[in-house]
Structure formats: C-alpha cells, structure tokens
Amino acid sequence: MNEYETEHEQEKQDREQAESVFICTANRDFAAYAQEELRRLFGSVKSSVLSDREVLLVKLNETEEAAARKIADSRPIFLRHIQPVQFEREGENAGELLGEAAAFVLGAGRIGAGVKAALQVRKSADAGGESAPQLKEWLEELLRASEAEFVSAGADWIVSVYLTASGIYAGISRPEDNLSDWSGGAVRFRREEGQLSRxxxxxxxxxxxxxxxxxxxxxxxxxxxxxxxxxxxxxxxxxxxxxxxxxxxxxxxxxxxxxxxxxxxxxxxxxxxxxxxxxxxxxxxxxxxxxxxxxxxxxxxxxxxxxxxxxxxxxxxxxxxxxxxxxxxxxxxxxxxxxxxxxxxxxxxxxxxxxx
Ligand SMILES: C[S@@+](CC[C@H](N)C(=O)[O-])C[C@H]1O[C@@H](n2cnc3c(N)ncnc32)[C@H](O)[C@@H]1O
Structure with missing residues (x-):
C-alpha cells in the first residue's frame, strides 16, 4: 500500500468507526421531509422506513455525539425526534428481545442508584403482541436491578427502545440529544372537560x-x-x-x-x-x-x-x-x-x- 492508499484506508476506517445509527421520527406522512432535512445536513443518508411513513432508521457517517449536536443545532422543521441505536438485535420473540435489550442497558453502566431514568418504549405498526405500555412495564421490571429511579419527566438519561416485527433497537441518551424529551416526540396534553377544540x-x-x-x-x-x-x-x-x-x-x-x-x-x-x-x-x-x-x-x-x-x-x-x-x-x-x-x-x- 502506498502512502495515499494508507491514508485513504485510514479515512475509510475512521468513517466506519464514526458511523452512528438513529431512529428518526416525523409526523405521519412527513418522514420524507425529515429525511430531506437530514440529507441537507449530512449529504447522503442511508435510511429505511420502520413504520408508516413516520419512523426512519438512519445511518450517519458522524459520531453519535456530533450528529445529535448537529441535528439539534439545525432546528429541523419536520424531524420531530431522534433516538440513538446502540444495540440492535433481530428476532421475533418480544420477551427475549426485551431481555437482551435490558441486558445491554444494564451493561452500559449509565443508569444506576441515584440516577433518574425515563423508559420510552415504542413499537412499529406491524409488531403484534403486547402494547407499548405493557412492554414498558416489562422493561422497568427487567431494569429494576439497576436501582435507578424511573421517572417520566426530568430524567438524567432516556432509555429508548423500539420494537418491530423482526427485531429490537435500543439506545441510551441525554434528553437534550433527542430533540424532544417526549417518547417519539409525541407531546401529550390531557383533554380538559369542556375544551372547545383540539x-x-x-x-x-x-x-x-x-x-x-x-x-x-x-x-x-x-x-x-x-x-x-x-x-x-x-x-x-x-x-x-x-x-x-x-x-x-x-x-x-x-x-x-x-x-x-x-x-x-x-x-x-x-x-x-x-x-x-x-x-x-x-x-x-x-x-x-x-x-x-x-x-x-x-x-x-x-x-x-x-x-x-x-x-x-x-x-x-x-x-x-x-x-x-x-x-x-x-x-x-x-x-x-x-x-x-x-x-x-x-x-x-x-x-x-x-x-x-
Ligand atoms: C382551524 S379554525 C381555527 C381554530 C381555532 N384556532 C381554535 O382554537 O378553535 C379556522 C378558522 O378560521 C376562520 N377563517 C377562515 N378565513 C377567515 C378570514 N378571512 N377571516 C377570519 N377568519 C377566517 C374560519 O372561519 C375558522 O373558524
């Protein structure tokens, strides 16, 4: 290998090492525009649809930290929420997949005694079985050994899990790195009695x-x-x-x-x-x-x-x-x-x- 080739090879390796994966969410039918926003930021973006024209699995050629910062700083219009994918497993048995994701979370060492953690569990439209709230309850049970305090707001870390018909994706991130600290960016307000309009x-x-x-x-x-x-x-x-x-x-x-x-x-x-x-x-x-x-x-x-x-x-x-x-x-x-x-x-x- 000559000097140029060595340098080139090194660059390639660096890029591969830097690659990060995110699940990106937009409003229904607007994922294509969120994808366009990502393309403008990162150039070519490899992505596939996880659910119903609103949830994308995106691979970026930047480190997770740099990519999350760049996305947050760009203040996207259509991209509503991002969550990092640090663990990915194929399979169809939700219980087993959740167990493996929980083992990854426990092993990552970020959540433990004295840490406030929010668990955000979502599933794609084609994933059958238990509801997302049920899966969240399971996950909380599986993570109890961490001794973390599970909260819905004001978390130090968010544990995000996304289940599809063929696998599971999980990641742990700071709330400010997800664009929104609501699960999938779905902001829920309680409907009041006598409320005049949605x-x-x-x-x-x-x-x-x-x-x-x-x-x-x-x-x-x-x-x-x-x-x-x-x-x-x-x-x-x-x-x-x-x-x-x-x-x-x-x-x-x-x-x-x-x-x-x-x-x-x-x-x-x-x-x-x-x-x-x-x-x-x-x-x-x-x-x-x-x-x-x-x-x-x-x-x-x-x-x-x-x-x-x-x-x-x-x-x-x-x-x-x-x-x-x-x-x-x-x-x-x-x-x-x-x-x-x-x-x-x-x-x-x-x-x-x-x-x-
Ligand atoms: C989506 S609704 C607004 C809902 C409202 N923000 C709420 O919270 O109940 C749109 C309203 O715009 C009104 N509108 C449409 N054209 C208008 C115009 N030229 N001048 C004033 N109001 C208009 C319609 O009559 C309709 O009531």
Whole structure:
C-alpha cells in the first residue's frame, strides 16, 4: 500500500468507526421531509422506513455525539425526534428481545442508584403482541436491578427502545440529544372537560416548544379564532383577547370580560397601530391569502411583539412553500424565530416570529 492508499484506508476506517445509527421520527406522512432535512445536513443518508411513513432508521457517517449536536443545532422543521441505536438485535420473540435489550442497558453502566431514568418504549405498526405500555412495564421490571429511579419527566438519561416485527433497537441518551424529551416526540396534553377544540393543543405545544410564557403578554388578536380553543387559552393566561372570525365562537366564551369578538372576515377589520403585543392566526387557509391578511394587520402589532401563525401546507412542495411564506413575512418586518411542525400540527407547520 502506498502512502495515499494508507491514508485513504485510514479515512475509510475512521468513517466506519464514526458511523452512528438513529431512529428518526416525523409526523405521519412527513418522514420524507425529515429525511430531506437530514440529507441537507449530512449529504447522503442511508435510511429505511420502520413504520408508516413516520419512523426512519438512519445511518450517519458522524459520531453519535456530533450528529445529535448537529441535528439539534439545525432546528429541523419536520424531524420531530431522534433516538440513538446502540444495540440492535433481530428476532421475533418480544420477551427475549426485551431481555437482551435490558441486558445491554444494564451493561452500559449509565443508569444506576441515584440516577433518574425515563423508559420510552415504542413499537412499529406491524409488531403484534403486547402494547407499548405493557412492554414498558416489562422493561422497568427487567431494569429494576439497576436501582435507578424511573421517572417520566426530568430524567438524567432516556432509555429508548423500539420494537418491530423482526427485531429490537435500543439506545441510551441525554434528553437534550433527542430533540424532544417526549417518547417519539409525541407531546401529550390531557383533554380538559369542556375544551372547545383540539386546536388548543397546538397553541399549548407552541408555548412549550418555543419557550414562551403566554401570560407575559398584555393584549392578543386571534385571527380565525372560532370555535375558540386558542382564544380560551389566551383568556386563561390572563390576556385581553380580540377574536376575529365570521364563524361563531363558542357561547361559553362570549360573556368573558376580557374578550372582544369581531364577527367579521379579517380583511374587513380595522385596528389602531400597536394595539396588540401578540398576534395569533390559525386560519387553516391558503397560505398566500393568510400572509396577505396577517401582513395587512401587522401595523396593529407593536414592535417587539410576537406572532404565532400556522401555515397550511396544501399540495405544494412544503419546503418551497415554507421558504416563500417566511420570505414574505421577513419583508414585512417579522423575524422568524422558529418554524416547526408540532406534534399537534396535521398538514401544517407553526411559525414563531417577532416584529422588529
Ligand atoms: C382551524 S379554525 C381555527 C381554530 C381555532 N384556532 C381554535 O382554537 O378553535 C379556522 C378558522 O378560521 C376562520 N377563517 C377562515 N378565513 C377567515 C378570514 N378571512 N377571516 C377570519 N377568519 C377566517 C374560519 O372561519 C375558522 O373558524
């Protein structure tokens, strides 16, 4: 081997040693866009679908630590959750596979007395047998010998296990390296009695994901407010809310003192300059028209104010559409802080912006 070949061989070996494997999750039907995000970050990406157009097994030519950092720093829109695969075993007997995964976890030495560990167990759609919660109970039993404290939030380490019809994947990681500390990034809120719409979860999740404190705002305008999930959350947070929608708001809201309801199309309303410090819009409508309506009302949002807006993805290529919408908002003095497909977003994403 000459000098060049030796160096080349060494590079190849380094690359092989550095290769890391992750299970990556996006919302249903959006895995292809998560894959595109990974491709933009890492160049070529080897991946296969584990479940229903939402869960991918991805091999990267970087160390696990470097890859997880790079992914987190890139703030992906569609990639919702990652979990490292440090142990992989083929087989069909869930009990045996789980036992082997548990032995790997115990042997890795990361969880032990005084350590808070979260166990997150998922399975692919084609894996039959026990439910994921049952498998989690088994795993907890198998890991009891570690003497770790098992928690659902505030963990030091997350033990992630993914079971398919033909094998098991397991990994141990820090919560901040998984993009989301919820199992598979599936953020669950308890449905309240009398909750007006499922849409309320979107704003709750946006508040959490973007690190906002909605109660810190004074006055909000909610464009496309009916039936009133977002408006009700803003009222609960103590804001004065102006709700705009030609459709009916739920009657339970109408007598609340901090609510002004304008039963009109958003194109017909007039506001004073800087009247609001928060503008939210969940119109579920053509993105182009939504941008027109929102930018037409932006004079009413004070400089430094926040806008939270959902973009309906329609049939157009999502990446190009998002770029177009962001460019239009940035031309209108809205600085995009985050763009994210939240777990509670269906065929849409959510933008968090600040007016300057
Ligand atoms: C998905 S719903 C909003 C749900 C709401 N965020 C909630 O939490 O209950 C969309 C709403 O946008 C309203 N909408 C559509 N076009 C509008 C327009 N031009 N002006 C005002 N509202 C509009 C619809 O009437 C509909 O009630």
């Amino acid at each position: 849409a309320k979860f979107k704003l709750l999740e946006a508040e959490r994901e973007f690190g906002l404190d909605l109660s810190a705002y004074r006055a909000a305008v909610d464009i496309g407010a009916a039936p009133g999930g977002w408006t009700s959350l803003l009222l609960e947070r103590g804001l004065k809310v102006t709700a705009v929608d030609p459709a009916k708001l739920h009657p339970s809201l109408l007598k609340l003192p901090n609510l002004t309801y304008i039963r009109k199309n958003a194109g017909e309303v007039k506001f004073r300059d800087n009247e609001f410090d928060l503008l939210v819009c969940d119109m579920s409508w053509s993105p182009k028209l939504m941008v027109q309506l929102v930018t037409g009302l932006l004079h009413a949002l004070a400089p430094g104010g926040t806008a939270i807006v959902t973009i309906k993805l329609m049939h157009k290529k999502p990446m190009a559409l998002i770029k177009e919408v962001i460019a239009s908002f940035e031309d209108s003095r809205l600085q995009v802080q985050r763009a994210k497909q939240l777990f509670h977003n269906r065929e849409e994403i959510t933008l968090y912006m600040i007016k300057y």
